Amino acid sequence: MKAFYDVHIHSCLSPCSENDMTPNNIVNMSLLKELDVIAITDHNTLKNCEVAMAIAKDQDILVIPGIEVQTIEEVHMVCLFRTIDDAMAVDKILQEKLIKIKNKPEKFGQQFVVNAKDEVVESIDNLLIVSVQITINELIALVNLYNGVVFPAHIDREYASIITNLGFIPDEYNFRYIEISKNKTAKKYLSDNEFKNKYFILRNSDAHNLGMINEPLYSLELEALTIDCFIDKLKKGSYMKELSLHILDIARNSIVAGADYIRIAIIEDSKKDELIIKIKDDGKGMDPETVKHVVDPFYTTRTTRKVGLGVPMFKANAEACDGSFNISSELGIGTELVAKFKHSHIDRVPLGNMADTIITIINGADNIDLLYTHEIDGEKFILNTKDIRKRLGDVSITNVDVLIWLKSYISEGLEEIQNAV
């Protein structure tokens, strides 16, 4: 189906938007404009998403929980999530990293969280239009961990755009979709064929008042009008260009399954020309029927989806590299997954940045014991968060200084075993 969208709209929670941008007004205006999919994407917060989703529940429109994050590079990135739970979990992590400056409402505008009757329930004190202390890289990893999607906002703009601030779009991020604004500056990119061949273009309104919301001009072809279909569409192609993203995806499943313990083992063996990734957890496990569904790509078209596209893609990736994929699970015991790749296979995507991946998992689930081992031709690196937490005492493992230390500890450890070979 053709779905008319506008997935970059600011509510009255963003200081720079009008106070009549309440969830009710936004949903109703979008209905009038005959849009099919919208997203509420306030600056650095997701707190007005749940109410907007509730308002739209029985209406003919889909509301996706979203956020426009300003990263440490002062680049604006739009992130969309599948569920409000995912969204609020990310909100919690981002709030801790938001630079603390008190809002001056008379200067920057009000920051209102509202209820379904458009009544103000909270006025946020901290200014929201500042940077979150997170790099683009870390943000992408975090959003992937929560199964969402990220795209750079208004790349043509002269302020807070990835091209203005970083000069060009780094290839390593594998963006498939990018947003081009509706300003005059868009022309340069819309007439650039090379650019258009490289990226799919989203045209959102970045609305700060009701009139700005998109007319039904821009659409995406979706299998069905669901958040999963929309996000899968945006993720397609940009998804899983590195094996570490698969690891993140699976670790997320473990977290959702209520695991207290996650074991990640990577074994690289140049003699056998093998790369093995093992992930084991003590989560709630799955019955044989569910396991079958999880590895079946058609499982994801069901409405009651629990695991997502990650597992079938991981499997397809391993099998495409002369490898194998096995998942075993027992209810109440946990799940173990083993993916084998031919190390030198031409289609094998790189492992990616394991230090960032591990840090993201720790940051996303600080109460889980994570045991990470990485072996290259007999040389071994071991990280056990249980031991580290014990040694830290009262200091949280997600303390920024601890995370920075951990990141370099992992990077150096991996480099050491790499060099020892």
Next chain:
Amino acid sequence: MKVKKLIDLYDFELLTDTDTDIEIKGIYSCDLLSWVMANGEEGNAWITVQTHQNILAVASLIEFSCIILPVGVTIDQSVIEKATEEGINILKSNKKPYDIYELFIKEGIR
């Protein structure tokens, strides 16, 4: 003035394992990389707080003599390693940009 003088005489810290026997021909300061790409000049020492990996591409494009990170800026180890590979000098200073300008003017760079 050569890059190495900043290290030998003025307490700048060289983060990369690179050749510092390079003449500094001027000074430039900006953090919007698109702007730097359009306006930076060859041989300039570039003061920036931006530490994204793209600074290396910009520095080699313009052929800056070095990148200077003023006081308080932190940079990822992976960017430093890449800079060493590419032969781009990255220096860290405990001075504020204004004090760096002052020092450069004293050294006759304008």
